[in-house]
Amino acid sequence: MRNMFDLTGRVALVTGGAYGIGFAIAEALAVAGAKIAFNCRGQSNLERAMADYAAKGIEARGYIADVTDEGQVAELTRKIEADLGGVDILVNNAGVIKRVPMTEMSVEDFRQVVDIDLIGPFICAKAVIPGMVERGRGKIINICSMMSELGRETVSAYAAAKGGLKMLTRNICSEYGGANIQCNGIGPGYIATQQTAPLRERQADGSRHPFDQFIVSKTPAGRWGVPEDLMGPAVFLASDASNFVNGHILYVDGGILAYIGKQP
Ligand code: NAP
Numbered sequence: 001m002r003n004m005f006d007l008t009g010r011v012a013l014v015t016g017g018a019y020g021i022g023f024a025i026a027e028a029l030a031v032a033g034a035k036i037a038f039n040c041r042g043q044s045n046l047e048r049a050m051a052d053y054a055a056k057g058i059e060a061r062g063y064i065a066d067v068t069d070e071g072q073v074a075e076l077t078r079k080i081e082a083d084l085g086g087v088d089i090l091v092n093n094a095g096v097i098k099r100v101p102m103t104e105m106s107v108e109d110f111r112q113v114v115d116i117d118l119i120g121p122f123i124c125a126k127a128v129i130p131g132m133v134e135r136g137r138g139k140i141i142n143i144c145s146m147m148s149e150l151g152r153e154t155v156s157a158y159a160a161a162k163g164g165l166k167m168l169t170r171n172i173c174s175e176y177g178g179a180n181i182q183c184n185g186i187g188p189g190y191i192a193t194q195q196t197a198p199l200r201e202r203q204a205d206g207s208r209h210p211f212d213q214f215i216v217s218k219t220p221a222g223r224w225g226v227p228e229d230l231m232g233p234a235v236f237l238a239s240d241a242s243n244f245v246n247g248h249i250l251y252v253d254g255g256i257l258a259y260i261g262k263q264p
C-alpha cells in the first residue's frame, strides 16, 4: 500500500505558525513532506520562528500578514504561490482569546476576537479556495476548540467565534466538497501553550492554579495536552488518508467531551 500520509510536494500554509500549536502542526506537515509557509504579525516573531524552524531542519517560508486584513492575505497567498506554488493545505490556526465576564466585555473586544478567530479563517479560506478548485483538490483544517461545543465563564466571544468556525467548516465542506476540497476541524482540548499559560500559573504559595487542577480532573487522560498531540491528527486531515472525511471536527482532547467529570 502506498503511504497515504505522504505530503511530498504539497504546499501548506499554517496561519499563526510562528509558535505554539501552529508551529507543531507545521513541523508535522514538513516531516510528512510538505513545503511550509506560515504568517505572523511582527518582524521579531518572524525572525525567532525562522530560527526555530531552521533548528528543526525545516525550510519554512515566513511572511508578515494579519489574517483579518483581506488585502494582506491576498498578497500573502500571491507571494506563496510565487515562492512555493499554490496552497494545497490551509491550516487556519491563528487565534486569540480574551477572558472577560460577558457583561464587562466591550463590543470592540468581542468584535476583535470574532474578527481574528472567525472572520480570519473565512478570509484565508476564501483566498485559497479558487486555486484549490482549479487544481482539483484541497485540504482546509480549521483549529476549533472545546468552546466549539461547550461554554464557560468569561469566554463568550471566543466560544461564539469557535462555534461559528465549526459551522464555517461544515459550510465549506457543503459548498466545495464537490470540487474535491475537504474542510475539517481539529478541536484541541486544553493544550499547554502561551494562550493557556495564565490558567496554569503557580499560586503565590507554590501550589497549582485551581483551573489547572480543574482541567486535569476533567480530562480522562489526566493531563494537559501538548502541541505535539495535534501532529498526527493534522497530518491525517492534510493527507489523502482523509479524502472521504469532510465537515468533521476531530476533537483531540484526552477525552474531555466524553466525560461527565469525577464523581464526588
Ligand atoms: P498562541 O500560542 O497564542 O498562538 C497564537 C498564534 O496566532 C500566534 O502565532 C499569533 O501570532 C497568531 N495570531 C494571532 N492573531 C493573529 C492575526 N490577526 N494574524 C495572524 N496571526 C495571528 O495560541 P495556541 O495555543 O498555539 O493556539 C493556536 C490556535 O489553537 C488558536 O486558534 C487557539 O484558539 C486554538 N486553540 C488553542 C487551545 C489551547 O489550549 N492552547 C485549545 C483549543 C484551540 P502573533 O505573534 O502575531 O500574535
Ligand code: GCO
Binding pocket: 097, 099, 144, 145, 146, 147, 152, 155, 158, 187, 188, 189, 190, 191, 195, 196
Ligand atoms: C479557556 C481556554 C480554552 C482553550 C481551548 C479549549 O480559557 O477556556 O483558553 O478556550 O484555549 O480553546 O479547547
